[in-house]
Amino acid sequence: MSMEDVLEKSDKSCPLIVVDNQVVDLSEFLRWHPGGLAVLLANLGRDASADFHHVSAHARPGVRKKLRQLVVAEIDDVPLPEAWISLAELLDYVRLVRNSFAVQFDTERNPVHDLIYLGQSCCHMLDDHVRALLLRFSALLDRTADPVLLQQLDNLSTDAQALVEVSLAKADAITAASHARWIQQHCVTLLDDVLACSTAAARALRTSRAETAHHVEQAISLIEHWIHNTTEAMRNDA
Numbered sequence: 001m002s003m004e005d006v007l008e009k010s011d012k013s014c015p016l017i018v019v020d021n022q023v024v025d026l027s028e029f030l031r032w033h034p035g036g037l038a039v040l041l042a043n044l045g046r047d048a049s050a051d052f053h054h055v056s057a058h059a060r061p062g063v064r065k066k067l068r069q070l071v072v073a074e075i076d077d078v079p080l081p082e083a084w085i086s087l088a089e090l091l092d093y094v095r096l097v098r099n100s101f102a103v104q105f106d107t108e109r110n111p112v113h114d115l116i117y118l119g120q121s122c123c124h125m126l127d128d129h130v131r132a133l134l135l136r137f138s139a140l141l142d143r144t145a146d147p148v149l150l151q152q153l154d155n156l157s158t159d160a161q162a163l164v165e166v167s168l169a170k171a172d173a174i175t176a177a178s179h180a181r182w183i184q185q186h187c188v189t190l191l192d193d194v195l196a197c198s199t200a201a202a203r204a205l206r207t208s209r210a211e212t213a214h215h216v217e218q219a220i221s222l223i224e225h226w227i228h229n230t231t232e233a234m235r236n237d238a
Helices: 003-009 037-041 049-054 061-070 082-104 111-140 147-170 173-208 213-237
Strands: 016-019 022-025 071-074
Touching (some): 061 071, 111 147, 111 173, 111 213
């Protein structure tokens, strides 16, 4: 199985992670994890080797035996071109960010708290991850990122922060819950679409060294349209 398959396909109904180049199916283990469900859900679709080995208890023979019982495949060892290695690392982190939006939202929790968490995550995503994706994607096409698009991204981040602050000032649970759900859905939609384009490109590179420019162009276009549509939606809601 390729890392792209794990990155793209893993979800709550098919909870896959990678540990030491082995694909682990957590379906029968999610509810039994001593560290809680959220820890595993936050790492779905990722290479969790570093986090796994960071916990000293995981070196115990019983833990290693249980892990072997959950292994369902090996990760393909076909390397990516050097220009794509750093992007693959970024996409792994983007998957972590995408997971965090699902983990943070809880209908049983105070919606004002949810809005704080999701609002912070949204601004962090815009300021760091979406910007980094635009820069990396543009570099793969041997060009610089569109400065107008980057400015629009900065403006959207400002609008998102303002939306959260206005909602918090009202201290209205219904409004907070609505905005929290809206932020979660919009951010997850973007990240899912970008991950789909990127994994398609990486998969093509691993299997046939095929041309990937159209996948990269598609990812940039998706981000551009998302920025425009989300900006319009936020301002109409203001």
